Amino acid sequence: MSLLLVAKKRDFSSLENALLEKDPNLDVEIWPRVDKKERVTFAVCWDHPEKVLGNYPNLRAVSSLGAGVNHLLDDKSLDDDVPICRLITGSLQEQMAEYVLNAILNYRHNFYDYVELKKKGSWEQKGIIPKDNTSVGIMGLGEMGKHVATLLEQQGYKVSGWSRSKKELKGMDSFAGKEELDPFLNATNILINLLPLTPETDGILDLELFKKLKKPGYLINVGRGDHLVEEDLIYAFDMGYLQGACLDVFEEEPLPKNHSFWNRKQIMITPHVAAITPAKEAAELLVENYKRAMSGMELLYEVDRERGY
Amino acid sequence: MSLLLVAKKRDFSSLENALLEKDPNLDVEIWPRVDKKERVTFAVCWDHPEKVLGNYPNLRAVSSLGAGVNHLLDDKSLDDDVPICRLITGSLQEQMAEYVLNAILNYRHNFYDYVELKKKGSWEQKGIIPKDNTSVGIMGLGEMGKHVATLLEQQGYKVSGWSRSKKELKGMDSFAGKEELDPFLNATNILINLLPLTPETDGILDLELFKKLKKPGYLINVGRGDHLVEEDLIYAFDMGYLQGACLDVFEEEPLPKNHSFWNRKQIMITPHVAAITPAKEAAELLVENYKRAMSGMELLYEVDRERGY
Numbered sequence: 001m002s003l004l005l006v007a008k009k010r011d012f013s014s015l016e017n018a019l020l021e022k023d024p025n026l027d028v029e030i031w032p033r034v035d036k037k038e039r040v041t042f043a044v045c046w047d048h049p050e051k052v053l054g055n056y057p058n059l060r061a062v063s064s065l066g067a068g069v070n071h072l073l074d075d076k077s078l079d080d081d082v083p084i085c086r087l088i089t090g091s092l093q094e095q096m097a098e099y100v101l102n103a104i105l106n107y108r109h110n111f112y113d114y115v116e117l118k119k120k121g122s123w124e125q126k127g128i129i130p131k132d133n134t135s136v137g138i139m140g141l142g143e144m145g146k147h148v149a150t151l152l153e154q155q156g157y158k159v160s161g162w163s164r165s166k167k168e169l170k171g172m173d174s175f176a177g178k179e180e181l182d183p184f185l186n187a188t189n190i191l192i193n194l195l196p197l198t199p200e201t202d203g204i205l206d207l208e209l210f211k212k213l214k215k216p217g218y219l220i221n222v223g224r225g226d227h228l229v230e231e232d233l234i235y236a237f238d239m240g241y242l243q244g245a246c247l248d249v250f251e252e253e254p255l256p257k258n259h260s261f262w263n264r265k266q267i268m269i270t271p272h273v274a275a276i277t278p279a280k281e282a283a284e285l286l287v288e289n290y291k292r293a294m295s296g297m298e299l300l301y302e303v304d305r306e307r308g309y
Numbered sequence: 310m311s312l313l314l315v316a317k318k319r320d321f322s323s324l325e326n327a328l329l330e331k332d333p334n335l336d337v338e339i340w341p342r343v344d345k346k347e348r349v350t351f352a353v354c355w356d357h358p359e360k361v362l363g364n365y366p367n368l369r370a371v372s373s374l375g376a377g378v379n380h381l382l383d384d385k386s387l388d389d390d391v392p393i394c395r396l397i398t399g400s401l402q403e404q405m406a407e408y409v410l411n412a413i414l415n416y417r418h419n420f421y422d423y424v425e426l427k428k429k430g431s432w433e434q435k436g437i438i439p440k441d442n443t444s445v446g447i448m449g450l451g452e453m454g455k456h457v458a459t460l461l462e463q464q465g466y467k468v469s470g471w472s473r474s475k476k477e478l479k480g481m482d483s484f485a486g487k488e489e490l491d492p493f494l495n496a497t498n499i500l501i502n503l504l505p506l507t508p509e510t511d512g513i514l515d516l517e518l519f520k521k522l523k524k525p526g527y528l529i530n531v532g533r534g535d536h537l538v539e540e541d542l543i544y545a546f547d548m549g550y551l552q553g554a555c556l557d558v559f560e561e562e563p564l565p566k567n568h569s570f571w572n573r574k575q576i577m578i579t580p581h582v583a584a585i586t587p588a589k590e591a592a593e594l595l596v597e598n599y600k601r602a603m604s605g606m607e608l609l610y611e612v613d614r615e616r617g618y
Contacts, residue, residue, distance in 0.1 A: 094465075095437065102418055105411035114579045115424050121571040123563035123580045128404065130587075154463075156403075254432035262430040270423045271432045278439075 001041045002027035003290050004034060004056065006048040007065070018283035026287065042290045051077040061293035063087060063286060066277065067144060068224060069303050070197040085289055085299040086309075089281040093147035096222060099274040100148050100192055101155065103220045103246040107190070108134065112244075112268060131156055135214060137188030139204075140195035140223065141167040141174075142309065143301075144275070148192065160187055164307075185212035190220065196309030197224040205229065210236035217242045222274045225250040230261070237266050248274040310350045311336035312599050313343060313365065315357040316374070327592035335596065351599045360386040370602035372396060372595060375586065376453060377533060378612050379506040394598055394608040395618075398590040402456035405531060408583040409457050409501055410464065412529045412555040416499070417443065421553075421577060440465055444523060446497030448513075449504035449532060450476040450483075451618065452610075453584070457501060469496055494521035499529065505618030506533040514538060519545035526551045531583045534559040539570070546575050557583040 003019065003026060005012045012030050019028050029040065031052065040056040046065035053062065054077030062072055063085045072084045106112060110126040117124050136152055138145050141163040153159050153171040161167060162184040166176040175184035185191075191213060195201045205228040210217060219242055221228055230251055236242040244266040250259075253272055261267050289299050303309060312328070312335060314321045321339050328337050338349065340361065349365040355374035362371065363386030371381055372394045381393045415421060419435040426433050445461055447454050450472040462468045462480040470476060471493040475485040484493035494500075500522060504510045514537040519526065528551055530537055539560055545551040553575040559568075562581055570576050598608050612618060 094440075098414060099418065102411065102414035102420065105407060105414065106420065109408065109411055109582075111411065111415065111420075111577075111579075112424070115421070115577070117580075118571060118578045121566050121568075125580050125582050125585075128582075128585065131403075257430050259430075262427060268420075268424070269427045270420075271426075271434050273418075273434050273437075276434075276437065 001294060002029045002036075002039045003286070004029045004031060004040045004043045006031040006043055006052060007046040008049055010046060014279040015282060018279040019287060021280075022283045022287045026290070042293055044286055045072060047071065048075075050075065053078045061085065061289065061299055063289055063299075065282065067092060067142075067275070068197065069309065070224065070226075073303070073305060073308060080305070083293070083299055084303040084305065086301045086303060087277055087282055087285055088143045088301050089277055089285060091278055091281050092275040093144055096144050096194075096275040097148045097151040099222065099248070099270075100220055101151060103268070104136070104152070104157075104190060106268070107218050107244060107246070112265075116265070129216070134158070134189050135160065135187055136190045136192065137162065137184055138192045138194060139163075140193065141169070142194070142196065144222075145192075145194040148194065160184055181209075182212055185209060186214060189214050189216060190218045192220045193223040193227055195223050195227060197226055198308035202226050203229050205232070207232040207235050207239075207241075210241040211239070213241060215240070219245040219247075221245065221247045221249055223249065225253065233267075234260065234264070237264070242266075244268070246270070248272055310603060311338050311345075311348045312595070313338045313340060313349045313352045315340040315352055315361060316355040317358055319355060323588040324591060327588040328596060330589075331592045331596045335599070351602055353595055354381060356380065357384070359384065362387045370394065370598065370608055372598055372608075374591065376401060376451075376584070377506065378618065379533065379535075382612070382614060382617060389614070392602070392608055393612040393614065395610045395612060396586055396591055396594055397452045397610050398586055398594060400587055400590050401584040402453055405453045405503075405584040406457045406460040408531060408557070408579075409529055410460060412577070413445070413461075413466075413499060415577070416527050416553060416555070425574070438525070443467070443498050444469065444496055445499045445501065446471065446493055447501045447503060448472075449502065450478070451503070451505065453531075454501075454503040457503060469493055490518075491521055494518060495523060498523045498525060499527045501529045502532040502536050504532050504536060506535055507617035511535050512538050514541070516541040516544050516548075516550075519550040520548070522550060524549070528554040528556075530554065530556045530558055532558060534562065542576075543569065543573070546573070551575075553577070555579070557581055 016028050019026055037056055038058055041058055041060045043062045044065055059082050061083045067086050069084055069086050108129040113126055135158045137160045138149050139162050141161045149159050149161055149169055149172050160173040162175040166174050246268040248270045249272055292299050325337050328335055346365055350367050350369045352371045353374055368391050370392045376395050378393055378395050417438040422435055444467045446469045447458050448471050450470045458468050458470055458478055458481050469482040471484040475483055555577040557579045558581055601608050
């Protein structure tokens with residue numbers, strides 16, 4: 001029995017070390033050099049090549065190396081009865097919440113403007129967008145979204161949340177389902193996307209949605225690139241629906257060199273780094289789920305394939 | 310009796326409105342157009358011209374328009390027996406704490422690098438400086454410093470504080486006096502200066518001090534420009550004592566066009582905006598202190614001239 005690490009481009013050395021430190025008896029293989037395909041019983045995937053999972057007949061479970069699993073759900077080479085699980089750690093949630101708070105502070109305090117003004121050697125005082133006048137709306141209230149909502153509420157923000165089913169959280173206005181999306185948007189200035197990527201949420205961040213936001217509007221996308229209709233973001237700036245955006249995820253990653261987002265002063269770009277799992281924490285959860293899969297137990301953070309997350 | 314607003318360059322219209330809204334009977338004068346100098350009993354100053362206060366023989370009190378008062382203490386035209394007070398509001402403390410947290414998050418999450426990489430259209434993932442490995446040290450534990458320490462402690466940072474006399478605060482390691490400055494610095498990566506400017510603290514941020522910081526070192530100066538020996542900051546970068554700095558205050562403000570700081574990539578510059586008093590809050594405290602001064606009561610946030618803050 002072996003645990004296989006699969007990614008198109010990724011240095012797995014620190015994760016491999018952390019896995020062996022956690023369990024020295026573990027047999028870890030790193031794709032594409034796999035000796036005995038039959039021995040692979042657990043695969044850990046990130047940005048894996050299409051159909052590659054079909055090569056391993058004895059898979060008992062597959063884990064994503066992050067919170068997103070759409071790359072696994074979309075993989076037709078993976079048997080429907082192989083359970084899929086996600087990687088959620090306290091550190092991921094904390095990093096995500098910090099990233100979002102940082103993006104909000106940079107927006108409210110005009111830090112991006114000051115970076116530009118510095119280049120020009122220009123001393124120009126900008127106001128602050130007061131916290132009291134700013135409503136934050138979080139789409140997606142899973143493990144990540146709830147954590148972000150809690151931090152922002154503690155920091156004194158007015159927070160609303162929208163998700164498929166109603167989620168109650170202290171200090172948060174809760175909205176659910178399609179029929180409550182408009183009132184949620186109407187009450188939101190700063191929109192944070194943390195939805196899972198499913199057929200229903202693909203392209204949900206479009207011009208029609210941005211139009212319904214309270215002004216001034218601002219977007220923070222830390223979900224998936226495919227949630228956003230990228231050309232609609234530019235229209236939303238031009239129409240005045242949005243003042244700016246902080247994006248960590250994109251339709252195509254790495255974001256192509258010639259993509260128009262690079263030159264848009266309203267957009268802050270980070271290269272999919274909002275939440276990076278530390279190897280040690282990842283190893284702990286992966287070894288736990290490996291053992292559970294081998295002994296037929298229920299996995300931690302197992303995905304409901306129907307729901308898509 | 311009248312209340313006088315004095316500054317070299319500042320639009321006082323919103324503050325004047327807020328003062329009159331708070332007390333419609335108030336007689337507000339704006340320097341330099343003052344009809345009867347004898348009537349001025351209370352002056353509110355920010356970056357005021359030298360010796361101007363000597364023109365008002367019946368001053369009963371003078372207030373700074375911010376937390377800093379060194380411009381008033383240094384003014385020889387002001388009689389020694391005229392009480393001086395500062396402007397401290399909850400909003401100022403909150404803004405300051407948010408500014409500092411934002412600067413720390415930008416440093417730990419490499420946001421400044423991502424701004425630069427974006428300009429080049431370059432997708433390059435940087436790590437995060439883990440919170441667990443980072444110690445924050447706050448110099449100055451007055452109204453501002455205490456508030457900053459509390460927020461950072463709540464956010465899970467390891468926080469130390471250094472001040473003239475020992476200040477105990479939940480979750481903070483407390484250091485006091487010259488003899489405990491070195492151990493404080495040795496335990497600090499991210500140094501936040503919130504000291505009052507006095508003869509003892511003038512130029513305290515120098516090469517010798519930076520040398521004693523734990524590495525990697527980072528400076529956030531939100532005290533006064535004169536706390537920092539500006540050329541020593543550059544040496545500290547060159548010697549590897551500091552990785553970067555976020556500066557909101559400078560020896561000369563506005564920072565001169567030809568100042569070398571503008572071109573240093575390690576330095577983030579903001580134009581003295583870390584904490585801006587909202588007019589309404591300023592008006593409330595100023596009217597209160599005006600009334601107290603007129604009836605001979607003790608002022609709120611009165612300065613100890615001997616101590617210098």
